[in-house]
Amino acid sequence: MTCMPMTKAGRRYIYRLAPTMLVYLVFLFIAQWTFHHHHPTGVFAYFLAVLPALPLVASLAVVGLYISEESDEFERSIIVQSMLWGMGGALSVSTIWGALEDFASAPHLSTFYVYVFFWIFMGISQPFIRLKYR
Amino acid sequence: MLSKDLSRFQRRSLALFSASILLTALITMFTHDYFRHPHHSTTGLLAWTLALLPSLPFLGTIFLALRYIGRERDEFIRAQVLLALLQGSFITLAFTVVYAFFENYLKIRSAPAMAYVDVFLIASMIALRIHLRSAQ
Amino acid sequence: MKNRLRILRAERNWSQADLAQKLDVSRQSVNAIETGKFDPSLPLAFKLARLFDSPIESIFSDEE
Numbered sequence: 001m002t003c004m005p006m007t008k009a010g011r012r013y014i015y016r017l018a019p020t021m022l023v024y025l026v027f028l029f030i031a032q033w034t035f036h037h038h039h040p041t042g043v044f045a046y047f048l049a050v051l052p053a054l055p056l057v058a059s060l061a062v063v064g065l066y067i068s069e070e071s072d073e074f075e076r077s078i079i080v081q082s083m084l085w086g087m088g089g090a091l092s093v094s095t096i097w098g099a100l101e102d103f104a105s106a107p108h109l110s111t112f113y114v115y116v117f118f119w120i121f122m123g124i125s126q127p128f129i130r131l132k133y134r
Numbered sequence: 135m136l137s138k139d140l141s142r143f144q145r146r147s148l149a150l151f152s153a154s155i156l157l158t159a160l161i162t163m164f165t166h167d168y169f170r171h172p173h174h175s176t177t178g179l180l181a182w183t184l185a186l187l188p189s190l191p192f193l194g195t196i197f198l199a200l201r202y203i204g205r206e207r208d209e210f211i212r213a214q215v216l217l218a219l220l221q222g223s224f225i226t227l228a229f230t231v232v233y234a235f236f237e238n239y240l241k242i243r244s245a246p247a248m249a250y251v252d253v254f255l256i257a258s259m260i261a262l263r264i265h266l267r268s269a270q
Numbered sequence: 271m272k273n274r275l276r277i278l279r280a281e282r283n284w285s286q287a288d289l290a291q292k293l294d295v296s297r298q299s300v301n302a303i304e305t306g307k308f309d310p311s312l313p314l315a316f317k318l319a320r321l322f323d324s325p326i327e328s329i330f331s332d333e334e
Contacts, residue, residue, distance in 0.1 A: 031235075031239065035239050045239070045240060046236075046240070048239065049235050049236050049238075049239040049240050050232055050235060050236070052235055053231045053232045053234070053235045056231045057228045057231060057232070060224050060227055060228060061224075064220075064224060067220070080216060080220065083220060083223060084200075084203075084216075084219055084220070084223070086223075087219075087223040087226070087227075087254070088196045088199075088200070091192075091196070091226075091250060091251055091254060092189070092192070092193055092196065094250055095188075095189045095192050095248060095250070095251055096186060096189045098245075098246065098248070098249075098250075099165075099185050099186060099187075099188050099189050100182060100185050100186065101244075102185070102246060103165055103166075103169045103181070103184065103185035104181045104182045104184075104185035106185075108244060110234055110237065110238065111230050111233050111234035111237055111244065111245065111250075112230070112231070112234035112235075112238070114226075114227070114230040114234075114250055115227055115230055115231050115234070118223075118227055
């Protein structure tokens with residue numbers, strides 16, 4: 001998803017992330033299809049709704065594992081900084097747009113975009129962070 | 135929470151951070167009140183500018199946090215703060231992902247603008263407290 | 271932090287990539303340390319000292 005160096009920990013990150021994303025696609029399909037055709041309710045509806053979220057949460061754990069396993073402290077520092085910029089960017093955009101939604105009748109942007117913006121800002125920030133160390 | 139062990143820089147950073155959060159809350163309340171008034175339009179340039187006001191002190195909070203991380207000379211404290219911010223980030227992202235799917239499939243109400251920021255700040259502060267406590 | 275890594279590397283005819291491979295870090299890490307833009311941790315500093323068979327103080331200097 002982002003530029004990860006090909007260290008041992010980096011390779012392990014890819015090997016863990018790929019199946020996680022595959023599981024996400026499968027769970028997403030299951031949830032979409034079931035809600036569209038069967039309109040579940042109650043506890044089962046909650047279980048189905050949270051199903052696609054689980055591999056996405058697992059993908060965050062995969063990133064966490066990468067950070068703890070990466071022995072190259074410089075690369076680890078780059079990833080940590082880019083994650084914080086990612087979070088800062090995502091929270092800034094969601095706060096600004098949320099305020100426009102609440103007060104100025106702007107169209108609703110799904111909460112899912114916080115997660116998307118996190119990865120976008122994390123990816124964008126990395127080359128700039130690396131430039132600092134050249 | 136204010137410990138006499140804090141350096142002058144840490145005390146000042148904490149004070150600035152608290153002031154910025156308070157400012158965010160005050161401006162949000164003012165904006166809420168303004169737009170609740172039936173004669174105040176929710177469209178147009180003025181409305182959009184006023185709607186953006188609560189976000190400004192929050193952006194200031196981010197700037198203060200980055201400034202603190204860049205200037206903190208105590209490596210151990212800096213490492214604990216970074217770890218707490220990372221853990222806060224993970225918790226916030228997990229929360230938003232689960233909430234997004236509940237929004238989409240169960241049609242629950244969208245969270246207010248500052249909700250994710252609140253989750254992030256609370257999760258990070260609790261994590262930091264736990265780390266610093268266990269380091270004593 | 272100022273250091274003599276570039277000189278020590280040149281004495282052995284090692285490229286940054288060679289040194290990175292011996293330390294099990296990326297070439298960018300070596301470059302960042304050499305240019306003084308990134309300070310290595312103690313374990314990495316000791317690794318460097320063992321590799322160049324020199325005390326840490328002769329490789330790194332914290333004079334500003």
